[in-house]
Amino acid sequence: MNNHLILLGHGSGGRLSHQLLDELIIPALSCVGPADQNDAAVLDSPSGRLAFTTDSYVVDPVFFPGGNIGDLAVNGTINDLAMMGAKPLWMSVGLILEEGFSKKELAEILASMKRAADIAGVRIVTGDTKVVPRGKADRIFINTAGIGILEHDLEINGARALPGDSIIVSGTIGDHGVAVIASRAGLELGTTIESDSAALNSLVSDLVSELGGALHVLRDPTRGGVATALKEIALQSGADLLLKEDSLPVKTAVRGVCSIIGLDPLYVANEGKMLIFVSPESAARAIRILQRNPLGIDAAVIGEVTGKGTGRILLETSIGVVKIVEMLSGEQLPRIC
Amino acid sequence: MNNHLILLGHGSGGRLSHQLLDELIIPALSCVGPADQNDAAVLDSPSGRLAFTTDSYVVDPVFFPGGNIGDLAVNGTINDLAMMGAKPLWMSVGLILEEGFSKKELAEILASMKRAADIAGVRIVTGDTKVVPRGKADRIFINTAGIGILEHDLEINGARALPGDSIIVSGTIGDHGVAVIASRAGLELGTTIESDSAALNSLVSDLVSELGGALHVLRDPTRGGVATALKEIALQSGADLLLKEDSLPVKTAVRGVCSIIGLDPLYVANEGKMLIFVSPESAARAIRILQRNPLGIDAAVIGEVTGKGTGRILLETSIGVVKIVEMLSGEQLPRIC
Numbered sequence: 001m002n003n004h005l006i007l008l009g010h011g012s013g014g015r016l017s018h019q020l021l022d023e024l025i026i027p028a029l030s031c032v033g034p035a036d037q038n039d040a041a042v043l044d045s046p047s048g049r050l051a052f053t054t055d056s057y058v059v060d061p062v063f064f065p066g067g068n069i070g071d072l073a074v075n076g077t078i079n080d081l082a083m084m085g086a087k088p089l090w091m092s093v094g095l096i097l098e099e100g101f102s103k104k105e106l107a108e109i110l111a112s113m114k115r116a117a118d119i120a121g122v123r124i125v126t127g128d129t130k131v132v133p134r135g136k137a138d139r140i141f142i143n144t145a146g147i148g149i150l151e152h153d154l155e156i157n158g159a160r161a162l163p164g165d166s167i168i169v170s171g172t173i174g175d176h177g178v179a180v181i182a183s184r185a186g187l188e189l190g191t192t193i194e195s196d197s198a199a200l201n202s203l204v205s206d207l208v209s210e211l212g213g214a215l216h217v218l219r220d221p222t223r224g225g226v227a228t229a230l231k232e233i234a235l236q237s238g239a240d241l242l243l244k245e246d247s248l249p250v251k252t253a254v255r256g257v258c259s260i261i262g263l264d265p266l267y268v269a270n271e272g273k274m275l276i277f278v279s280p281e282s283a284a285r286a287i288r289i290l291q292r293n294p295l296g297i298d299a300a301v302i303g304e305v306t307g308k309g310t311g312r313i314l315l316e317t318s319i320g321v322v323k324i325v326e327m328l329s330g331e332q333l334p335r336i337c
Numbered sequence: 338m339n340n341h342l343i344l345l346g347h348g349s350g351g352r353l354s355h356q357l358l359d360e361l362i363i364p365a366l367s368c369v370g371p372a373d374q375n376d377a378a379v380l381d382s383p384s385g386r387l388a389f390t391t392d393s394y395v396v397d398p399v400f401f402p403g404g405n406i407g408d409l410a411v412n413g414t415i416n417d418l419a420m421m422g423a424k425p426l427w428m429s430v431g432l433i434l435e436e437g438f439s440k441k442e443l444a445e446i447l448a449s450m451k452r453a454a455d456i457a458g459v460r461i462v463t464g465d466t467k468v469v470p471r472g473k474a475d476r477i478f479i480n481t482a483g484i485g486i487l488e489h490d491l492e493i494n495g496a497r498a499l500p501g502d503s504i505i506v507s508g509t510i511g512d513h514g515v516a517v518i519a520s521r522a523g524l525e526l527g528t529t530i531e532s533d534s535a536a537l538n539s540l541v542s543d544l545v546s547e548l549g550g551a552l553h554v555l556r557d558p559t560r561g562g563v564a565t566a567l568k569e570i571a572l573q574s575g576a577d578l579l580l581k582e583d584s585l586p587v588k589t590a591v592r593g594v595c596s597i598i599g600l601d602p603l604y605v606a607n608e609g610k611m612l613i614f615v616s617p618e619s620a621a622r623a624i625r626i627l628q629r630n631p632l633g634i635d636a637a638v639i640g641e642v643t644g645k646g647t648g649r650i651l652l653e654t655s656i657g658v659v660k661i662v663e664m665l666s667g668e669q670l671p672r673i674c
Binding site for chain 1: 345346348349350351352353354355376377378379380381386387388389390391392393394395397416417418420421423427429430431432433462463464465467468469470472473474475478480482483484485487494556557559560561565569604606663664665666670671672
């Protein structure tokens with residue numbers, strides 16, 4: 001029996017489960033001692049509305065340039081809370097491990113999770129670990145759920161895109177998706193494109209406190225990319241949008257890979273970027289707020305809400321042609337997050 | 338392309354994902370309309386401490402006598418919250434689907450989840466769906482995370498077992514594990530043993546309000562069974578326990594299957610039972626409270642806390658022999674929940 005690998009018994013709930021928890025998982029993620037291991041975490045109630053979200057992560061490969069499934073899972077859930085204008089406070093971690101997965105890789109993933117949580121000021125307070133037989137999962141799947149608090153009365157959500165609003169993206173698009181797909185395909189690019197996986201809560205906190213009611217919508221364009229996230233918002237708000245292709249920030253290397261493998265950066269997943277809808281008179285200020293943070297250095301206005309409508313999105317290309325933007329259809333990039 | 342099956346594109350985040358959400362998942366689980374689909378649910382903050390928990394479910398088979406992976410996932414997370422003395426309020430659902438999984442079975446599972454949540458008065462408020470290629474998962478895995486509120490100041494947790502406490506189990510043990518293993522093995526038993534999957538929050542609410550500070554520990558003996566849960570509590574509390582084998586409620590059919598396949602009911606998972614540690618003078622009252630609810634009809638005192646100690650558990654057998662009880666070691670029953 002190889003002591004370096006995850007065994008089915010590590011998911012039994014018995015002695016091996018406790019060993020894995022006590023020796024590896026809990027020391028890696030949390031400061032909870034053995035006497036405090038209960039069925040649920042008990043938390044002091046914050047005052048204010050709560051935000052609550054969950055995401056499962058099945059990204060392939062598990063390790064990719066710029067991150068791994070662990071920090072991706074932590075940052076992703078933090079960002080979902082931040083997109084509601086919430087301050088992320090607590091997180092749960094649910095692991096599904098394939099029998100035979102390496103404990104060393106697990107430890108590395110958990111360390112990344114802890115680091116990502118610490119950076120964002122979030123505490124991992126509860127969790128669960130299951131093990132399934134070889135061939136019944138793909139190495140490791142991670143679910144994270146998170147609780148945050150809204151320390152303000154603003155209504156920030158996808159139904160609040162208003163006619164005239166400026167549409168901002170907080171940085172270059174397509175980095176995460178291209179990093180993962182290039183890593184999966186073993187593409188030799190000469191350049192390493194890194195995932196943008198990052199927690200956006202500090203950026204959101206600044207926007208909320210400095211822009212107040214001028215801030216209408218925040219959304220992180222993950223699976224399906226900027227196009228799909230904008231289409232969701234347009235439909236939720238009953239608004240029509242116009243994008244300027246020239247204004248979309250895309251790294252040269254990302255654009256290059258996309259053109260080689262036939263992807264449109266507008267549909268490629270991001271994990272450290274957000275879309276921001278603000279009153280037009282606050283757009284310049286929003287860009288300044290974003291750009292003083294390294295995570296927002298490439299922020300740009302990419303379009304506007306043209307009016308009430310049926311959720312139609314038009315893209316004005318660099319040569320002046322206008323195209324209709326739809327949601328991603330089908331599986332452009334499976335298992336990107 | 339078969340319209341009855343889950344496709345990889347259903348996990349893309351694009352149009353197929355939205356179709357699956359709008360046509361199947363959201364109508365099944367929630368009352369959230371398309372305009373309210375955001376990155377996180379926003380919830381009115383309750384007053385009082387919060388409880389927060391998560392569990393992933395990988396049970397095999399997905400359907401078994403007495404339930405399926407869906408109600409199991411809902412009841413399991415409700416019970417983890419209830420075991421902290423909390424009133425469960427909100428739940429998240431994370432689905433990982435294998436490409437080719439049947440939409441009909443998914444719909445059935447989701448309907449069971451909604452039913453279970455409704456029975457317990459819990460709202461499913463947020464979720465996530467991923468799809469992985471065939472052979473990269475086993476049909477369906479479900480993660481549920483839950484938030485509850487503690488409407489009292491009692492400290493109910495695994496470190497509170499006190500010398501003299503009576504140990505109660507709320508009903509017959511081993512039903513869930515035996516139901517799943519029999520169903521997996523296709524055992525012809527002449528009798529159908531059903532899982533005990535059920536939400537225990539109403540039972541806990543009665544115990545909390547009527548016993549108050551006499552209630553010290555609640556724990557649901559899932560993976561690893563009663564023996565493992567008691568060992569956890571004994572270690573957390575630094576207490577020694579004595580159990581009476583004769584007093585353990587075990588259904589005749591469950592005992593029969595256990596003896597045929599070599600299982601000890603003390604180590605078999607339960608999904609609708611709990612262990613209760615109470616002051617000895619409150620034990621009879623606790624039993625009365627439990628027995629007026631159908632979920633607690635077979636409640637029994639099964640032992641006591643003999644004193645401070647190193648977490649040793651002794652079992653007095655029917656013939657008067659005393660055995661030491663340890664945690665489950667290894668994988669007695671993989672994928673039981």
